[in-house]
Amino acid sequence: MSAETLRRAAEKITRLCAEPRDLVSLWQESTEVLARAVPHYWTPCFYTLDPASLLMTSHFHHGLDEFPREWLVSEYYADDVNQLVDVVRSKSGIATLHEATNGNPASSPRWHRNMVMGGDQELITRLRTRSGEVWGALALYREPRAPIFTDHEKTFVQSVAPLLAEGARAALLLGQAREPDCADSPGLLILDHNGDVESTTPGVERWLAELPDGDWDSGRLPSSVLTLAGRTLSMAEHPHRGDIAVSRVLSRSGTWVVLHGACLSSTTAPRVAVIIEPANPARLYPLLMSAYGLTEREKDITRLVLRGASTSEIAVDLVLSAHTVQQHLKSIFDKTGVHSRRDLVGKVFFAHYEPRLRDNEQRARDHHPLRGEPWPQANHSA
Structure with a gap:
């Protein structure tokens, strides 16, 4: 793809993201631009993530109105590569499945899942604003025997990711302002x-x-x-x-x-x-308190666990010893009824975020604004 084509595509996405619109329209119009700049299979998969937890709140993939639950189970419970939180937390904020598997994608359960839909290659990039908040992720795919994503294409995707993040944030805020559901x-x-x-x-x-x-x-x-x-x-x-x-x-x-x-x-x-x-609405905090009775320190640690932080990273962030972090984790596990970090992430997602994702799927079908915050009521049957 020529440098001029990529430049025009970047300018088009800049204009799209600077004009307030509903989120689905933003994704649809951005899809047309991306198709010209970075050829890919079928259609992109756009995700919104809660900046507080980095857990998924919505997805948009033309032709896939409902995200399969087994894929969500794999995303939050399976031991695999190229998962959203790992890419989002990485230094570059972009990764391909081929790179993550050292050129052997068939070793990943994720690849076998993608192949069912016809996608051999997978490229994921985080959508992070220049101020540092992550509002989503973008995944592009290519069919078998298609050329590998080039460095120029990855650089282009990285360059427009902050614009798409700002556009997503504005679209979610605009939708909530038009259909307010709480005092804040x-x-x-x-x-x-x-x-x-x-x-x-x-x-x-x-x-x-x-x-x-x-x-x-x-x-x-x-x-x-x-x-x-x-x-x-x-x-x-x-x-x-x-x-x-x-x-x-x-x-x-x-x-x-x-x-x-x-x-x-x-x-x-x-x-x-x-x-x-x-500024900095922390809807995750009252949710965790009301559902599980966590202390302020336990809420801080849970937030970092949801974001994929290790014990040492949590200790540095909160100025605690690793031993103290482990003691808090034990209390958190007892209160939430889980036995591991992965179980904690899965429980919070399926209790408080999958209902929001399903609600957003219905909202998209009904042409209503999408929501970015976790579901307000716990769903302990999940």
Whole structure:
């Protein structure tokens, strides 16, 4: 593939990810671009992952409306290579099944599963924002006897991965703002090119009241919103940069709030969507507490276990001894009724994340916004 083709494809993905849209539309339109830049078998498989746990919350694969449960069991219980969490945590954030098996993919159960669908080669890359949050993963496949993925193709995929991550994050926030389900759901307002409010989602007034120097009742928007909107409009004039307008603001109540700005496509004057959300929402924490009664330290360790961290990595991250980590793990296993880290990951996924993944599959079929957070209620029958 020529350098010019890859450059145009990267610019197209930059534009797609900078314009707020629902997640399925983003994946569908990105698929068309990827097909021209990196030839592959059938269609990509897009995943969203919960940044707090790195567990799967949705997948989109045209023609595969329901992800087989046995594949999920293999992903979270089997001893195999090229699993999502391993690729996501790797230094490069990208891997192929051929590389992971030293050129012998038939040694991997994953390869045999892929071959049932006709895919011999598998390339996975993480979708991580420039700020370091992982919002998903992308998998591409090639049929038997097709050329191996080249270094140029892998470099291209790596270059657009942060853009796709930002696009996924914005799409999930946009969907939740349009269909809020809790008090901390994001707020959305649309501004015209003069900074005047065109429309809002329910409850956005509460978010605006939290921001300094604004007065919703008198029609005065907070300066942080207007500044972000101005930056967004300015950045829209240079889409090749691939930046997303984001700002962090200390609210009147003393908590941090994050604002995201993105331009909306329009045949007339440009418009800006501003999404407001709490900084670092930790929905995983109350879920673990309510379901299993974990202490704060046990929740911290469980979060790192879910993310694939080793005992030594947990010890360094939390400034604990390896022995103390092991003692906490024993308590966590007792409370959750498991006997190993792998069982813990599997139990949390199938109790709290598979229901979300299945709900998102139905949402996609019904053309409703997808959700990125774990399922709010424990499903102990899983």
